[in-house]
Amino acid sequence: MCVWWGPVVRVLVLQAAWAVGGGQVRYSVPEEAKAGTVVGRLAQDLGLEAGEAEARRLRLVSQGRRASVEVSGASGALVVSSRLDREELCGKSAPCALRLEVLVERPLRVFRVELEVTDINDNAPLFPAARKNLSLSENIPPGSRFPLEGASDADIGANAQLSYAISPTEHFTLDVKSSDDNRKSLFLVLAKSLDRETLPVHRLVLTASDGGRPSLTGTMELVISVLDVNDNAPQFNQSVYKVQLPESAVERTLVVRLNATDPDEGLNKEFSYSIVSSVPAGNTDLFRIDPKTGEIRLTGALDFEDVRLHELQIEARDKGWAPLSGHCKVVVEVLDVNDNAPEVWVTSLSVPVPEDAAVGTVVALLSVSDRDSGANGRVRCAVWPAAPFGLVSTFAGSYSLVLREALDRERVSEYEVEVRAEDGGSPSLRARRGVRVPVSDVNDNAPAFAQAVYTVLARENNAAGAELARLLARDPDEADNGRVRYSVWEGGVGGVASAGGGWRPASSYVSVDAESGRLWALQPLDYEEVQVLQFEVRAVDAGEPPLCGNATVQLFVVDENDNAPALLPAGSGGPGPGASGDAASGPGSVSGALWAWAAWGAPAGQVVAKIRAVDADSGYNAWLRYELWEPRGKGPFRVGLYSGEVSTARALEEADGPRQRLVIVVRDHGEPARSATATLSVSLVEGAEAALAAAGSSSSKAGTGAEGGASAAGAAATTNVWLVVAICAVSSLFLLAVVLYGASRWAPRAGVLSGPGPATLVCASEVGSWSYSQRQSRSVCVADGAGKSDLMVFSPNFPPPPGPAAKEMQPEPPALLDTKSMREHYTVSSILNAFGESDVRAAVAESQVSTAAAEATGSCEWRKEKDGKSREMGEKNRSRQSEREEGLKPEE
Template sequence: MLASGSGGQEVKRLLLSVMLLAASEAESGQVHYSVPEEAKHGTFVGRIAQDLGLELEELVPRFFRVASKGRGDLLEVNLQNGILFVNSRIDREELCGRSAECSIHLEVIVDRPLQVFHVEVEVKDINDNPPMFPATQKILFISEARALDSHFSLEGAYDADIGANALLTYKLSPNEYFSLEVPTNEEQVKPLELVLKKSLDREVASKLLLVLKATDGGKPELTGTTELHITVLDANDNAPVFDKAVHRVKLLENSRNGTLVIRLNASDLDEGSNSHILYSFATDVSSNTEASFHIDSDSGEIKVNGKIDFEETKLWKLQIEAVDKGNPPMFGHCTVLIEVLDINDNAPELLVTSLSLSVPEDAPLGTVIALISVTDHDAGGNGQVTCSLTPHVPFKLVSTFKNYYSLVLDSALDRESVSDYALVVTARDGGSPSLSATASVSVEVADVNDNAPTFAQAEYTVFVKENNPPGCHIFTVSARDADAQENALVSYSLVERRVGERALSSYVSVHAESGKVYALQPLDHEELELLQFQVSARDAGVPPLGSNVTLQVFVLDENDNAPALLPLPGAGGAGGAVSELVWRSVGAGHVVAKVRAVDADSGYNAWLSYELQPAAGGARSPFRVALYTGEISTTRSLDEADSPRQRLLVLVRDHGEPALTATATVLLSLVESGQAPKASSRVLAGAAGAETALVDVNVYLIIAICAVSSLLVLTLLLYVALRCSAPPSEGACGPGKPTLVCSSAVGSWSYSQQRRQRVCSGEGPPKTDLMAFSPCVPPGSSSGDSEEQRDIFGNDVSTVILEHFLCLLIMNGGGAEREGNTESEPDAGLELTDCEIVT
């Protein structure tokens, strides 16, 4: 790679540029190379990809890159062959000054996965700086009276190189008067000195010209020269002499102007003006010295006159002259070495390189977030820096190399708890007092779909009146997703199932976005009392997450069914007409017939009452009808004046709003004893037998009533105890405690039709139930009953016992009637399977 036509000197320099040493990995894990300074562009440094164990094919895909803090683009890597080469001029003296060690620290970063390597390239010194004297010439005035072996101080040369390249040797041009004395110690604290070997004679030689040559130890060697112009003077033969040839002083950096550094003292054996001494810096002193220090010419005091910075200059070497006022004047010299002591005046500097804008909340532990480098220009403990991170964050700092750190994930992240972190990295040095610097690092946590939509409740109860218009809105479900953006976008759908013979989607639908639930058709309480189904909520994440909520839609009854009359067993007539034979001899209160009716509705809408319509012409009828049982009985004893044919109209009314009615016609034939046909005799005999059986069963009824009442009181006490000891729980059909439907001051019962749908599940065989209605005392009324006399539903305990008694009475009465009417058909729909309270 040598250019044609280069001279021997250039050839030697270029040969030095290819001397490279590839170092093995150090204990810190770095790769070490070396390169000579002033190497040409393209000079081979090392196979960095191979030495780091990286394949050439993965350099570009893994974003192979090299970072060098504060070094510009001195070195570069060829991504095609993985070779590190010199990219621009490297000047060791510019990089490191006279430091014995000079290296360029590189950070090699590759992604997928992220790896950080540290490479150290040592810059080798070449002999590219010749020795330089402070001045090209120096003027000396020497009296002819000076004694032999007198010494005259000279300023030595300076070489910017280091090591052997800066090891100087001096040579004085041949002459008969002077020789050169070179100090032997390595620091060269003592100056070069001319030694007078032969007495001077101004009359023979008043001026002398000597050449001082300095040669360094490099190969090839470089030289520098200065001319010594010596003027031989007469008379004043005693030069000032300092008490010390070398003065060592320590001075704190940043000392204030006017701070005394040292007071010099020189003496002269002459008398008069020849012994009057003036102090000054040597004529060849640098401008920086005069800008930083001031010497008093009379007292010899040296004081601070400018900025003293340890980071710029650690050691000052001042050459001081003492001159007397003789004619000619005589000079004395000494050296003042000022060692600058470091103080902690530089805070650490932080540089943060972020590798990612956001971190997924499911990122694995150890994920590298950012790279941090720290520097401190102070020395010793003042320059030793430790880094720390703001506490209570799921991150930590890991030291990678000297003052380099990696910010890594230390514990699991949860965006729903904390969506972003504002971290503060603090770098603190070891000075006293210590100085610190901070840098802010913002880490955003990226969302992943780790939260399913959730409903406020696991189950909702909805009440809808039957006969609703199709498409009406009955409820709105809403689920919340703690994730963000698409992961929190919730859509709703029905969990399809069968409701009896039909699909759930034929009854209801749900809007996918709003969660509104609509009834697609009118609901019928008599067909479907409870519609239970589930709505599913799913988010838009990948994979999607979801949850379900249960809706219990109770269909509330409306009074849309009129009472329906039931035919009496063995009764004649058609439609609503009932025919019965009545003895004229019966007394008051005798039951002669009974009207039966049912209502397909429930609750108040199915609670029936019976009224006897006034007879035509305003005649008072000897019969009456029980308000709630429908039993027709005599109000007095029958006599001959009563018409043998009695036609009664019974109005059956429910308690809905508005009330619906039905009318039953009862035809009664009054007959005398012995005039009834045989069929009537059998009927009367059956009636008499029924009355006898009814008398016999009353004893059992009284015993049963007592047993049931005792059982009821025991049940109530047990229920109250459990209710006080445990919190209320929701029933299988929905929330809320059971309530008893109230009617009026006396109870009533109504046999309901068979249900097509089973409550709660919507399935199962139909059943026939007996709904019990108890009286309800309006709020605020003073009934005189104490609170202890009421059951858990607020009803009077005695009323409840009476209701159970009436219930058993009717049940047994129906049985007695069936026993008496042996030839009649069984009552349709009157079989009591259970007696339950409507909730």
């Protein structure tokens, strides 16, 4: 049942679609198309599916003439079956459209298909005869004209546009006249007198070329026979006939009746009249003459404004053996009627008009005329709208358009004025002319910047001449009044205090291009010298007097990793328990020498020294990490990745020797990373000697011997004291956790906010040394009580620190940012991605545990065996993660 309903539904849908669309398909095919050429996809255009054309017997219905197209049964396409000749099918008709009927059975449907056959240049011009014989008397004067029949072309359009040429000869020329209906009249003009005795027969070739591409030609041979003289020509009773006709004269009006006589007898006396030529040329079709009676009648419409005077050359030719002709002139004067509207011209226009032009200023000169004459040509004028312009008549046919009211370009920048003219005819005719009057500007607007404050980021150590930003000020005025030039305004508040204590103007750092507003750097910027440079840029127009506008530019210098870590000397808080020595303290130092003591049998995890370093850079470039470079492998010591603490990796044995030399590399996280190297010599001694050495080191830092003895006694305390310290430390940890939880819940959130997400502050006393410069960081208390600038700020609203992925996100050159944005922030996600989430969380946990222990005991010597093992495990994981990600080697 479903199989039977499917075709029925499709037929109903097809019938509905054709009922809506009109049921007619149109195709186009050029004539002379080869048999088999596909004209169109008839089956598809009729809405039939594949295979239905043959099944439903799609075919054309013959209508009596030979069909040149057929339907392909397999595909249902309409193809050319035989030669298509547009001229045979339609002749000169255009367009040539064949209406076909298409029949579809099962169910029966009839559709109409219209096939347009387009023309190609397949027909050459054709003359009525291949040869034309002319007989001319030898006494015909030069200048005589003889009409010739032109060629015809079966094509249409440009393919049927004909041009004519005649073979070169000194006796004849060809004159081609075009009529109003685009037909051409050919005349053979005698250029030189004939002489039958010299040349009795002239043979010329007349060639016609059509306008197709390529052009086709047709020829006709002209055989001109020279006859003997006929001594009497017809004579008119007047040489000039003058006639007056109104331009409204209707067709077939009698113009004049001519009269000519011939004194000859017989055939030489009989003659006929003809119009030879007209002035203006091409008006021969406007008049017609009776060849027997000589009556000239009007065959078209006259136009006084077009041609006021027509001159017709009339010829009377006899029928003698050597025909002679007489000529006269007919002058037809055309009289005017009111059939033309007035015309308005703008002879002079002084625009634009300045908006401060005085009342009475002449804006334009107008000329008004009417092609008619008399009262028909008298014109009255008015202007609309009446304000702010008016008309003043200067003399007949001339008016001045003057200003009646003051102008304001800011209110109206251009006026469309209409001048209206009316003649005095009956009925009167009217005309209108629009005049566009633009209003020019005066300098009454100052340049205005798009922003009052521009924020620009520039990288440190940028190249001199680098483009920092582009400022843009707009002036609504025109021409020079709106042409803006930029400069750094020295009169404004701009500059920065130099490192030497002096004041340097902003113009010594930056310059602005006067034409484009591009901000350039005159010298490399140093973040350690200047972080923020604020100055003003002035935009001045070129008007008279000039007007100006100002904008404030805040230039923030973004830090680059151009400073290597510097090792702190032992005096700045001490190197740690049991460590002493010297280290370079300048910012450019790259190495240092330290020494420390360790007791035989010291358990794993005991801190023997602490390496301290700072970096003059800020942010990510100042975040330091410590690596044990020598000895490699399973040595007795290890170093904290971010804390710099040197501790025992296992219990010390006598096989380790009396002294261990450790080479520790300190690296920052910049791109590329910079490093410094510290050499630590650890002497392995007995427990009492190690305590005395540590006490001596502590006393040297404190400056008194009594305090040094107390420290040595504390270092040599019994195991019971260590147990008490451990219990106190665990209790302190619990109390600290409770305090931190309460602070995080109830205390106001502190940090740097920028955007919707809160910032996170991390104290890096044990995690690492992310050290800002001393001028921009806060002093954070670490475990041993030493002050250190280790404030790490994480914000989820700023781009990640420099790296392979982050470089792609940073704009180059620096773009303009919001003034409220901070200069440097790094996201928590970036830190987690760079060093691993587990390592960072372990480092934070280690920092909290170490800080709590230091607050509880007052020193950094407390360690718990279980915590030491956990730290050792985390330290190894962080070292492996750091080696995988950084892949850096120390600079020797």
